[in-house]
Amino acid sequence: MTKTMPARAPLDWERLHQRLARAAEAMEAAFLPSPEQARQELEARAQRLARPLGEAVDAAGRIEVVTWRIMTERFALETTYVREITRVRELTAVPRAPAFLAGICNIHGEIVPAFDLRKLLGLGSGGLSDLSYLVVVGDGTPEFGILADSVETVMSLADQAIVTGSLPATGATACLRGLTQEGLLVLDGAALLSEPALFIGG
Secondary structure: OOOOOOOOOOOOHHHHHHHHHHHHHHHHHHHOOOHHHHHHHHHHHHHHHOOOOOOOOOHHHEEEEEEEEEOOEEEEEEHHHEEEEEEOOOOEOOOOOOOOEEEEEEEOOEEEEEEOHHHHOOOOOOOOOOOOEEEEEOOOOOOEEEEEOEEEEEEEEEHHHOEOOOOOOOOOHHHEEEEOOOOEEEEOHHHHHHOHHHOOOO
């Protein structure tokens, strides 16, 4: 006697697509922290990794910075202006853009320009590594990103350790706060956010 197999219910494609979309969003959230999570991680790293530099300096005379490397140059920026640090996923070229604008990218639904500081500051250029990062800069909200070959650490830096008299001769020294004895180029966050060249619509 032949058994009659029960009829299968039709596949609900719409529901399946919704489940796949939710799964993709969950995976993306797991690998890409929110700006608040990234900020908390920066603060946690600052507490773990900050070390006194030279003489004891009053807390008001120090700044907290995140440092990164571009080729042989090392840069620092106050964490106040760093919204998050993320991997470079995809850059879209902008036609007729200046050489220092590497492209634009999507950061949590916001279109953010990504800049190559080497070209902006006249420090030469070179290819980025496969593990490139984007330091997202802004005052409250993401404004633009700075490309980096590697991100180093969060540290406390004494104001007196930043020397302004020996900056490299470039066309954008207004964006540089100074240079440390170790050759760390300290960027001026307020000047970066006021630099018209760093805003596509500017």
